[in-house]
Amino acid sequence: MAEYDVVVIGAGHNGLVNANYLAKSGLKVICVEKNQNIGGGCSTEEVTLPGFKHNLHSTFHGWLPMGPVYKDLNLENYVNYVYPPANHVSLFDNNRSLVVYRSMDLVCKQIEQFSKKDAVTYRRIFKSYKEFIDTVFVPWFFSPPVNQSDLIATLEKSPEGMELYQWMMSTPMNIYNELFESDELKNHLMARVLILGMPHDYYGSGLIAIFAIIKVINPICVGGSRNLAEGLARLLKEQGGEVINNTPVEKIIVKDGAAVGVKTAGGKEIMAKKAVVSNIEPKQTMLGMVGPDKLDEWYVSKVNAFKPDAHAIFGVHYALNDAPKYTHAEKNPDVNMGFSQDIFGNKIEDFTDFFADVRRGIPPRKPAFQCCAPTVHDPTQAPPGKHTAFIWQPVPYNLRGKGPEGWADIAEEYADYLQSIWQEYAPNISGSNILGRFVHDPLKAMEYNNNFIGGGFNAGDMSPDQMGNLRPIVNWAQYRTPIKNLYMCGCSNHPGGSVSGSPGYCAAGIIHDDLGIKRWWKGLV
Secondary structure (H helix, E strand, C coil): CEEEEEEEECCEHHHHHHHHHHHCCCCCEEEECCCCCCECCCCEECCCCCCCCEECCCCECCCHHHCCHHHHCCHHHCCCEECCCEEEEEECCCCCEEEEECCHHHHHHHHHCCCHHHHHHHHHHHHHHHHHHHHHHHHHHCCCCCCHHHHHHHHCCCHHHHHHHHHHHCCHHHHHHHHCCCHHHHHHHHHHHHHCCCCCCCCCCCHHHHHHHHCCCCCEECCCCHHHHHHHHHHHHHCCCEEECCCCEEEEEEECCEEEEEEECCCCEEEEEEEEEECCCHHHHHHHHHCHHHCCHHHHHHHHCCCCCCCEEEEEEEEECCCCCCHHHHCCHHHHHEEEEEECCCCCCHHHHHHHHHHCCCCCCCCCEEEECHHHCCHHHCCCCCEEEEEEEEECCCECCCEHHHHHHHHHHHHHHHHHHHHHHCCCCCHHHEEEEEEECHHHHHHHCCCCHHHCCCCCCCCHHHCHHHCCECCECCCECCCECEEECCCCCCCCCCCCCHHHHHHHHHHHHHHCCCCCCCCCC
16 A cells, blocks of 8 residues: 555646645655546647647647746746747638737737727727736636635726726627627637637626737647646656556545545555545546545535536547648738637627537537647647648537437538538648548547546636636635545636646645645745
8 A cells, every 4th residue: 555645636737737836845746647648638649640749638838838837847947838920810701811929019910901990999908908917817817716806806996907897797799899890800809718718608707808819829839738747747756756647546535534545446545644636527526536425415516516618629630741721821921820720700790600509519510610730830749741730619518319429420520521611711631631630529538538528628617607716616616625635626626727737736835735834936926
């Protein structure tokens, strides 16, 4: 029987971040992963042909450099990032496009082709609220959730804050209709909101609409997203910690109301003298590994009520001879150099029709997908001279009348349909240019990583009733659980999905406080 100070369940990036912060304080830590490969959502697999590396979940890690984790753990010594010169590109009818750069002047010049008034408004919003995002929103994102009344009190101190408060209570669609007149700009920004995991019409989620204007950095992990997890694992081992894979945790051992270790599917017990930390969503952690018999009825009901993502992701991954070449580049050559090319229709109202299908359990027949060829910016993800690319299309997880199992019957046909749409914009996605294709439908996504409940990527819907100090369970949003010494550190906790390390980071701070260990890091606030 092995014994450690802390056992972390799940070697996704948040579990590894959490383990590193604890290990650096001198605790003996082990990270236990059920799969052959570590990384969780930071997955990179050769699913088409040997040498072609495909990121099945996360591709860009925009939050990571913004927060404390990258600096605290000196991750520049363990993982490299490349920053595309152009970020998101929206493709519209008649070869019109909108390219977003890191330069505000260049972005506004792009917007002016659709509306000079919108370019002025866009610049004003960016200038007025960039400081707020940096000084209030980012620290909020990398801190345990505060009471909403505290956040509102901060906003009430200025006219700009009150405007943000009004927007926070609204929907992304309402905000963009209020601010802008150009359908193209509104559509482009709404695509950003959707890619961040939010539908267009959630009241109380409006702040994400402002964030989508200001956040324009999309670094790509060199060599594939799993390299972040591998770097974190190397760092953990250097600090005396351990990582074991192919070891599913079957049970969290609870004695006298406290977590004291875990039992693996193979029957091995790994004991924890100080804490057990789960990087797995609450239903599997609390109902599966702990068991409802050890929890009160109210808490069990709340865990059962935890909602999966509002939509799943349907991915189609390609091994290519040549990178996608877009006809839109004839007018704007930078289209081909964007981090991603988005095909989301031409009007913001298209999102209403799109989500109507998703909510009815129908695979949408309106295009609303993100295309990306990481190898344009990071050639190491494919053999020399070759490329990888993918489509991400939001879809329902449960197909009407068939459930998720229905995807097995229609996935290839639906991939053909999306590919045919893509070919209208990038004609070379065809014939001998395609060396291999892998369809990653929601059913396969859940089989690969069942932490992403409902086939999404946030481990739980990011609706306002499951955010902040309500995530994942009301009154239990501080990474603690009703079981003493049992903590949660995954993206089913505040602040939600994305590759930021924030849940793992915040949970580490709470664990330090509970154990009476002084934090070695400074923090943002």
